[in-house]
Amino acid sequence: MLKKLLLLSCFLPTLAWAEGDALRGKTVAMVRCGPCHHLNTGFIKVGPTLKNIYGKKPTIQGVSFDVWDEAALTAWLINPRAIKANTRMRLPYLSTHDRNDIIAWLKSKQ
Numbered sequence: 001m002l003k004k005l006l007l008l009s010c011f012l013p014t015l016a017w018a019e020g021d022a023l024r025g026k027t028v029a030m031v032r033c034g035p036c037h038h039l040n041t042g043f044i045k046v047g048p049t050l051k052n053i054y055g056k057k058p059t060i061q062g063v064s065f066d067v068w069d070e071a072a073l074t075a076w077l078i079n080p081r082a083i084k085a086n087t088r089m090r091l092p093y094l095s096t097h098d099r100n101d102i103i104a105w106l107k108s109k110q
């Protein structure tokens, strides 16, 4: 029984991670996406605005996603160039933790 509990407690932080922390995600997005994207206004910066991006149809050419959902954003943020070879989006390594939190935040704004 104790063993089971211990095992369970090991998984709990991972589960919380997988869910993503929207509040932390906001801060991470300001640092990692903010230099190139407006996050809360509709204006174009280096890239298109991320305001209400979750659940929207991509505005950029050359990606085959119907909407920016969790799966699409995950794939894009893991490696934009694997999705679109000539994309101008350059994203230095983003940890899984950061990526999940950013997506949770984008989702929470829709």
Ligand code: HEC
Pocket: 029, 032, 033, 034, 035, 036, 037, 046, 047, 048, 049, 050, 053, 057, 058, 059, 060, 061, 068, 076, 077, 084, 086, 087, 088, 089, 090, 091, 094, 102
């Ligand atoms: C170095 C600048 C740069 C950084 C940093 C950057 N992006 Fe981008 N992003 C771009 C550019 C440029 C495009 C347009 C790409 C294209 O047309 O191929 C883009 C496109 C996008 C799109 C497609 C939007 C649409 O309207 O279809 C999403 C989603 C996106 N970025 C999310 C992010 C997120 C989330 C982050 C932070 C983790 C981020 N980007 C960091 C430059 C950047």
